[in-house]
Amino acid sequence: MPNAIILGTGSCVPDKILTNHHFEKVGSNDAWIQERLGIKERRVVDGQTTSDLASGAALNALKSAGLDAKDIDLIVLATATPDRPAPATACAVQDKIGASNAVAFDISAVCSGALFALSTGCQYIQSGMYRNVMVIGADTFSNITDWERRDSVFFGDGAGAIVLTSTDEERGFIKFELHSDGAGKDGFTVPAGGCETPTTEETMKQGLHCFQMDGKAVFETAVSKVPGTIQSVLDHCGLHIDDICCMLPHQPSIRILEEIASRIGLPWDKVRTNMDRYANTSGGTIPIVLDETWRSEKFHAGDHLLFAAVGAGWTWGAALYKC
Numbered sequence: 001m002p003n004a005i006i007l008g009t010g011s012c013v014p015d016k017i018l019t020n021h022h023f024e025k026v027g028s029n030d031a032w033i034q035e036r037l038g039i040k041e042r043r044v045v046d047g048q049t050t051s052d053l054a055s056g057a058a059l060n061a062l063k064s065a066g067l068d069a070k071d072i073d074l075i076v077l078a079t080a081t082p083d084r085p086a087p088a089t090a091c092a093v094q095d096k097i098g099a100s101n102a103v104a105f106d107i108s109a110v111c112s113g114a115l116f117a118l119s120t121g122c123q124y125i126q127s128g129m130y131r132n133v134m135v136i137g138a139d140t141f142s143n144i145t146d147w148e149r150r151d152s153v154f155f156g157d158g159a160g161a162i163v164l165t166s167t168d169e170e171r172g173f174i175k176f177e178l179h180s181d182g183a184g185k186d187g188f189t190v191p192a193g194g195c196e197t198p199t200t201e202e203t204m205k206q207g208l209h210c211f212q213m214d215g216k217a218v219f220e221t222a223v224s225k226v227p228g229t230i231q232s233v234l235d236h237c238g239l240h241i242d243d244i245c246c247m248l249p250h251q252p253s254i255r256i257l258e259e260i261a262s263r264i265g266l267p268w269d270k271v272r273t274n275m276d277r278y279a280n281t282s283g284g285t286i287p288i289v290l291d292e293t294w295r296s297e298k299f300h301a302g303d304h305l306l307f308a309a310v311g312a313g314w315t316w317g318a319a320l321y322k323c
Contacts, residue, residue, distance in 0.1 A: 003172035004122040004133070006321070008065025008163040009291040012056030013043040013156075013278060023153045033153050034276075038254025042156025042279035044142040049083045051092035053159035054138035057287070058097050061134065061161035064295075069097045072163075073130035075104040076121050078113025078137045078283040080190075080312075081144060082106060093136065102134070110188065111250050111311030112178075113137055113283035115319060118162065118307070119176040125166045133164045137283035144190055146210040154213070154253075156279035160287025171301070171322045177233050178317035179225065187217040188312035222256045222310040227263040230308055230318045237320055241265045243304050245323075248293060250309035251275040251285040260308070282311075299323045 019041045020030035033039050045053070054077060062069060077090035090104035109116040114137030121133040138159030145152050192208035193199055203209065234241060241264055249257055251273060261271050272293050281288060286307060299305070303323040310316040 001126045002128065002166040002168055003170070004125040004164045005167045005172040006162055006294070007165040008061045008063070008067070009161065009287065009294045010057045010060025010062070010064055011158065011160040011288045011291040012053045012060065013158040013288070014045045014048055014053070016044050016046045017041050018044050020153070026148060026150050026152060028150055028153050036253065036255060037153065038273065038275050039153065039279045040276045043158060045140050045157045048140070050079055050081050050138050050140045050159070051083045051089050051096060053140065053157065054089065054093045054136045054161070055096040057138065057159040057161035058093060058134055058136055061163045062097070065163040067132060067163060069099040070101050072099045072102045072132050072134045074121065074124055074133045075099060075102045076107060076117040076133065076135050077104070078107045078109065078117040079139055080108060080110045080113065080282055081139045081141060099134070109311055109313060109315045111252065111280070111282050111285065112309040112313070112315040112317060113311065114160070114286040115307055115309045115317050116178060116315065118173070118319065119178060121164050122173045122176070125164060131166045134161060135164060135287070136161045137285070137287045139282035139284050141211070141282055144210050146207045151213050151215065154280050156281050158278055158281035158284040158288055160284050160291050162287050162290065174320050174322050175233050175237050176317065176319045177229050179229065179315070181314045184217065184221060184314035187221065187314060188213045218252065219256055221314050221316070222252060223259045223263065225314070225316045226260050226308050226310050226318065229316060230264050230306065233318045233320055239304060239320070244270060244306045245299065245303040246270045246272055246293065247306040247308060248272050248286060248290050249307070250311070251278070251280050251289065252310065
């Protein structure tokens with residue numbers, strides 16, 4: 001079967017910056033946020049939609065890949081903050097970038113979304129059905145944040161995009177391992193707005209259209225589930241953690257990433273983060289940090305990149321990429 005390789009990357013974040021000092025009014029402060037979460041500031045939209053950011057990232061990825069929008073066969077967009085409940089935000093992106101030949105659909109796995117979308121795109125390529133696939137992770141969590149709550153410090157807005165293409169060479173994404181556990185569905189949730197709890201004046205007054213998070217549960221799930229999944233992926237590929245060039249993870253908090261790195265024995269200087277500037281951009285995290293790393297670092301044939309994420313659902317997973 002053909003393999004799926006990264007041909008190009010791109011990202012897009014809003015211009016508006018919100019620093020930690022904004023959160024003093026909800027009982028937090030800059031020192032605590034930087035120490036516990038690793039966040040100095042985040043970007044928030046000012047009139048832009050999720051598809052606006054996703055389209056910007058997609059166009060940058062196309063430029064990086066040297067392709068025209070009409071060369072794309074499939075767009076898979078991971079988001080928990082779609083422009084509308086219907087249609088798929090991926091269809092809006094398809095229209096905005098002029099990818100008239102592309103099939104387009106969304107995936108919802110919250111912070112694990114980009115990893116799940118990558119695995120989906122790779123399978124379409126490996127099956128031979130499509131050659132060029134655009135994978136996008138994009139979220140505007142500022143639209144579902146209650147800014148009067150202390151946990152409003154966690155998230156920012158942003159989008160990243162990855163162009164995958166087919167190759168017969170022995171490289172590319174070589175292993176995915178994904179998991180879900182619906183018993184943890186209330187650990188991170190937006191309670192209202194779906195058919196379970198439709199929108200009413202009362203749900204709006206109660207703030208039930210904003211995210212609610214059990215921070216302790218998120219931490220415990222991440223550090224208990226992700227390291228074992230990473231080890232399973234390494235074992236399957238006959239690799240050791242020392243064979244990893246760098247890890248490109250979802251950006252939940254600096255303490256979660258430090259604990260995961262410690263448990264798998266990965267030196268911290270091999271972990272790539274950008275939450276100091278962008279906070280947690282949910283579905284956007286992995287493709288944004290990949291774009292920054294792909295453009296700034298020189299990888300060599302045979303280098304192994306590790307991807308990892310944990311998100312609401314619960315959902316989590318890991319993947320290996322061979323350069």
